[in-house]
Amino acid sequence: MIAPATKTEHIASAIKVFKESLVNVYGGNLPVSDFMDTLCRSCGTRLIARTHGKTQNFLNGEGSCPQCGTKAYGVYA
Amino acid sequence: MKRKAMYYRNEEDTTLVCELCPKYCVLTDGALGGCRARKNLGGILMATNYALATGLSLDRIEKKPLYHYYPGSRILSLGPNSCNLQCSFCQNYQISQMHAATQEISPEFLRDVIAQHCAEALQVAFTYTEPLTWYEYILDFARENPEVRIVLVTNGYINPRPLAELLPHVSAMNIDLKAMSESFYASECRGHLEPVLENIRACVAAGVHLELTFLLIPGLNDAPSELMAMRDFIAELNPELPLHVSAYHRIIR
Ligand code: SF4
Numbered sequence: 145m146i147a148p149a150t151k152t153e154h155i156a157s158a159i160k161v162f163k164e165s166l167v168n169v170y171g172g173n174l175p176v177s178d179f180m181d182t183l184c185r186s187c188g189t190r191l192i193a194r195t196h197g198k199t200q201n202f203l204n205g206e207g208s209c210p211q212c213g214t215k216a217y218g219v220y221a
Numbered sequence: 222m223k224r225k226a227m228y229y230r231n232e233e234d235t236t237l238v239c240e241l242c243p244k245y246c247v248l249t250d251g252a253l254g255g256c257r258a259r260k261n262l263g264g265i266l267m268a269t270n271y272a273l274a275t276g277l278s279l280d281r282i283e284k285k286p287l288y289h290y291y292p293g294s295r296i297l298s299l300g301p302n303s304c305n306l307q308c309s310f311c312q313n314y315q316i317s318q319m320h321a322a323t324q325e326i327s328p329e330f331l332r333d334v335i336a337q338h339c340a341e342a343l344q345v346a347f348t349y350t351e352p353l354t355w356y357e358y359i360l361d362f363a364r365e366n367p368e369v370r371i372v373l374v375t376n377g378y379i380n381p382r383p384l385a386e387l388l389p390h391v392s393a394m395n396i397d398l399k400a401m402s403e404s405f406y407a408s409e410c411r412g413h414l415e416p417v418l419e420n421i422r423a424c425v426a427a428g429v430h431l432e433l434t435f436l437l438i439p440g441l442n443d444a445p446s447e448l449m450a451m452r453d454f455i456a457e458l459n460p461e462l463p464l465h466v467s468a469y470h471r472i473i474r
Pocket residue numbers: 239240241242243244245246253254255256257258259304305354
């Protein structure tokens with residue numbers, strides 16, 4: 145199979161379609177780290193900040209938003 | 222190490238049918254399964270790559286990728302030299318589709334390595350190639366080490382019964398959803414779409430922590446209608462299920 149490599153624009157436009165109904169959509173395997181953070185689904189606060197080398201977790205212990213308390217999907221403790 | 226394979230039936234005299242995955246390979250005496258992990262030896266199906274790993278490394282869990290499961294934690298990762306799909310775009314084909322060097326990692330040795338390197342979080346990821354073709358090894362390890370969290374990074378291509386037996390031992394999974402069209406799975410992966418969708422549903426129902434990966438290949442699986450079908454399929458299961466849209470890099474074979 146011969147296909148061109150995926151460009152960041154391809155990922156960005158697919159993410160736009162997915163985000164119409166899905167909460168946690170990420171871009172992977174890209175040179176940029178634009179699509180890697182987790183935001184609160186209720187208030188938009190940044191819950192987890194990621195770069196290729198580092199993860200910063202701002203969630204409360206059990207995995208809820210420090211601003212509004214909404215529980216994030218996942219397992220944190 | 223030698224281990225008899227699970228999930229197969231005797232057809233006639235020494236011919237066997239492997240029932241682990243939807244490929245149902247028919248194996249005469251001496252034949253190797255399509256995944257290269259199982260072999261008919263005199264009418265008994267053997268897991269010939271039991272405990273044989275292509276490598277062992279320590280990664281951040283984000284690299285699996287899992288983004289919503291113990292963020293920032295380290296996880297020991299290993300995989301077999303086998304896969305039950307044959308994707309034309311495989312990003313790991315040197316270890317999934319071809320013979321590669323392996324080392325023996327017995328379940329006991331694996332437990333020791335995890336205890337030594339991941340003491341703060343006892344967890345292991347079976348990944349890189351197709352862990353479901355390492356079925357007996359993973360199941361044996363999981364049964365003997367219930368305190369270790371088991372993570373699978375997988376194509377989700379397995380039959381319902383073996384999946385149901387394995388799932389109670391699995392803590393988290395990342396399943397590849399390669400496309401939403403049967404023709405893509407048939408022509409590019411030599412498999413079928415429906416078992417993958419069925420298994421994703423089963424994992425959600427079982428309450429395993431699940432994330433999905435979609436490797437976007439421009440022009441092949443990213444038609445707007447296909448993206449919308451994937452979006453709607455996931456949203457119906459749970460709109461919070463994480464989806465990783467991953468970039469395809471050309472591999473020169
Ligand atoms: S697990 Fe391997 S041997 Fe068994 S049916 Fe699938 S590809 Fe064939």
